Amino acid sequence: xxxxxxxxxxxxxxxxxxxxxxxxxxxxxxxxxxxxxxxxxxxxxxxxxxxxxxxxxxxxxxxxxxxxxxxxxxxxxxxxxxxxxxxxxxxxxxxxxxxxxxxxxxxxxxxxxxxxxxxxxxxxxxxxxxxxxxxxxxxxxxxxxxxxxxxxxxxxxxxxxxxxxxxxxxxxxxxxxxxxxxxxxxxxxxxxxxxxxxxxxxxxxxxxxxxxxxxxxxxxxxxxxxxxxxxxxxxxxxxxxxxxxxxxxxxxxxxxxxxxxxxxxxxxxxxxxxxxxxxxxxxxx
Amino acid sequence: xxxxxxxxxxxxxxxxxxxxxxxxxxxxxxxxxxxxxxxxxxxxxxxxxxxxxxxxxxxxxxxxxxxxxxxxxxxxxxxxxxxxxxxxxxxxxxxxxxxxxxxxxxxxxxxxxxxxxxxxxxxxxxxxxxxxxxxxxxxxxxxxxxxxxxxxxxxxxxxxxxxxxxxxxxxxxxxxxxxxxxxxxxxxxxxxxxxxxxxxxxxxxxxxxxxxxxxxxxxxxxxxxxxxxxxxxxxxxxxxxxxxxxxxxxxxxxxxxxxxxxxxxxxxxxxxxxxxxxxxxxxxxxxxxxxxxxxxxxxxxxxxxxxxxxxxxxxxxxxxxxxxxxxxxxx
Numbered sequence: 001x002x003x004x005x006x007x008x009x010x011x012x013x014x015x016x017x018x019x020x021x022x023x024x025x026x027x028x029x030x031x032x033x034x035x036x037x038x039x040x041x042x043x044x045x046x047x048x049x050x051x052x053x054x055x056x057x058x059x060x061x062x063x064x065x066x067x068x069x070x071x072x073x074x075x076x077x078x079x080x081x082x083x084x085x086x087x088x089x090x091x092x093x094x095x096x097x098x099x100x101x102x103x104x105x106x107x108x109x110x111x112x113x114x115x116x117x118x119x120x121x122x123x124x125x126x127x128x129x130x131x132x133x134x135x136x137x138x139x140x141x142x143x144x145x146x147x148x149x150x151x152x153x154x155x156x157x158x159x160x161x162x163x164x165x166x167x168x169x170x171x172x173x174x175x176x177x178x179x180x181x182x183x184x185x186x187x188x189x190x191x192x193x194x195x196x197x198x199x200x201x202x203x204x205x206x207x208x209x210x211x212x213x214x215x216x217x218x219x220x221x222x223x224x225x226x227x228x229x230x231x232x233x234x235x236x237x238x239x240x241x242x243x244x245x246x247x248x249x250x251x252x253x254x255x256x257x258x259x260x261x262x263x264x265x266x267x268x269x270x271x272x273x274x275x276x277x278x279x280x281x282x283x284x285x
Numbered sequence: 286x287x288x289x290x291x292x293x294x295x296x297x298x299x300x301x302x303x304x305x306x307x308x309x310x311x312x313x314x315x316x317x318x319x320x321x322x323x324x325x326x327x328x329x330x331x332x333x334x335x336x337x338x339x340x341x342x343x344x345x346x347x348x349x350x351x352x353x354x355x356x357x358x359x360x361x362x363x364x365x366x367x368x369x370x371x372x373x374x375x376x377x378x379x380x381x382x383x384x385x386x387x388x389x390x391x392x393x394x395x396x397x398x399x400x401x402x403x404x405x406x407x408x409x410x411x412x413x414x415x416x417x418x419x420x421x422x423x424x425x426x427x428x429x430x431x432x433x434x435x436x437x438x439x440x441x442x443x444x445x446x447x448x449x450x451x452x453x454x455x456x457x458x459x460x461x462x463x464x465x466x467x468x469x470x471x472x473x474x475x476x477x478x479x480x481x482x483x484x485x486x487x488x489x490x491x492x493x494x495x496x497x498x499x500x501x502x503x504x505x506x507x508x509x510x511x512x513x514x515x516x517x518x519x520x521x522x523x524x525x526x527x528x529x530x531x532x533x534x535x536x537x538x539x540x541x542x543x544x545x546x547x548x549x550x551x552x553x554x555x556x557x558x559x560x561x562x563x564x565x566x567x568x569x570x571x572x573x574x575x576x577x578x579x580x581x582x583x584x585x586x587x588x589x590x591x592x593x594x595x596x597x598x599x600x601x602x603x604x605x606x607x608x609x610x611x612x613x614x615x616x
Contacts, residue, residue, distance in 0.1 A: 101593025
């Protein structure tokens with residue numbers, strides 16, 4: 001019983017981290033039709049910034065995290081303005097190759113600047129302890145991760161469906177020419193959504209630092225997992241990504257607890273079965 | 286008048302009446318000559334050359350799937366690794382003859398490609414890509430788990446290979462291994478060139494260009510693609526078997542995602558869809574890897590990262606056209 005509860009809590013937390021990283025990719029891939037494989041590298045940059053700011057510069061955790069997220073967003077925006085926007089109209093293969101190359105560059109750069117050892121983000125005392133929920137105690141960090149994941153899901157869904165920015169984004173994606181003729185600032189919208197996706201990836205990297213250790217190869221190691229979440233959830237679908245991330249997170253955690261010598265077999269079996277059942281995403285028929 | 290003479294002159298030139306595709310034996314012969322020259326000039330680098338030939342064979346098989354049939358896959362290492370493990374286990378448990386082992390590797394690659402293709406080819410685009418990743422990862426997990434057969438993380442080793450055709454011993458310098466790999470590569474290139482230029486190959490290329498139209502013309506799209514994917518699997522299995530036999534060890538990295546991604550990079554680097562591009566890309570990439578990685582593995586990532594970004598920003602075709610126009614203007 002206690003194992004089951006542990007699996008559920010850890011699995012949901014893991015799924016939430018995957019979701020927060022995946023949602024930015026889901027938006028760029030599904031709404032902007034841009035295959036961005038350097039997304040894992042953005043998560044890594046966010047995590048590294050937070051780790052270095054709290055450990056080396058001795059900043060408070062609560063200041064370092066927003067600054068790290070902003071730095072990732074800035075990196076995303078600069079890259080988008082300088083290079084990536086020229087690739088929007090190119091073939092998918094070109095986009096894949098360019099962004100993989102960018103990931104390699106960021107991995108090599110991270111290793112050259114910081115070194116190959118695993119980075120830890122020291123948690124403030126409020127998060128390092130555990131919380132008594134009445135019926136059982138849980139690590140505060142897990143609760144923060146789950147809460148943050150739900151909050152991100154709610155805010156993202158609300159932004160895309162209800163706000164003016166979301167309408168602009170969808171209009172710019174559906175027909176860029178008409179949208180721009182109607183006075184929608186397409187370039188700003190695209191750049192802002194890309195930067196927001198990068199920022200969320202950075203946030204996910206920070207949240208998941210305990211579950212997915214930060215090291216230079218992080219960018220590629222977890223990229224496959226994030227892509228799986230996006231594919232199973234359906235591109236551009238926020239609720240779909242959330243369901244897929246939590247489901248796959250629980251499966252992966254359960255197989256680690258119960259059948260660790262099978263590796264990631266069950267994760268990928270589940271993914272293949274889900275994709276075969278609903279090729280366009282969990283929630284799309 | 287002027288146009289007429291020009292036309293006649295052009296018609297009289299033998300090139301004009303020749304078919305647009307090159308004779309199927311030209312590229313294999315060129316590859317054979319270059320390979321033999323490299324083997325004689327650089328006998329001390331025989332093991333590196335062997336790796337170049339084997340990688341070229343793997344990328345050739347990937348070109349069949351990606352370049353000819355348009356099936357973007359990131360799980361090609363599964364076919365390579367299965368061929369390697371099959372040849373290794375066969376040499377260890379049944380008999381160590383290299384040619385029979387090669388046949389076993391080919392059969393294993395073809396079998397996995399047929400079985401997985403029957404499932405994968407029902408899907409297209411991004412879903413297909415992600416499913417190929419899933420299949421490769423499932424095979425990897427199974428190989429990790431089946432420790433008694435594959436040796437797990439330690440890798441499969443301890444098997445020896447009998448002399449080739451009963452006469453040529455696989456020596457430490459690797460001369461025989463290099464020539465063996467080169468021979469298989471050249472034969473495969475010739476057969477694949479025939480296959481791609483055959484009516485079957487034309488149908489597959491048609492499917493790549495316009496799936497709906499080929500279906501409307503009456504081509505059985507699924508069956509054609511399945512056959513092509515199986516052939517690609519056979520060639521990848523041959524590459525895996527060669528790698529197992531020439532290095533006498535099979536590791537889990539022969540099934541890894543990184544190998545699939547690297548093979549794709551090599552293919553794009555050389556140009557997809559023309560078979561010869563696969564050879565060029567594999568050669569350039571492997572040699573670059575060898576030089577850069579011997580300094581520092583992270584430097585290697587730096588080099589390949591910049592290379593990839595450059596290839597996209599300045600596509601090789603464009604660069605070649607620019608060079609040709611410069612050279613043409615100069616002469």
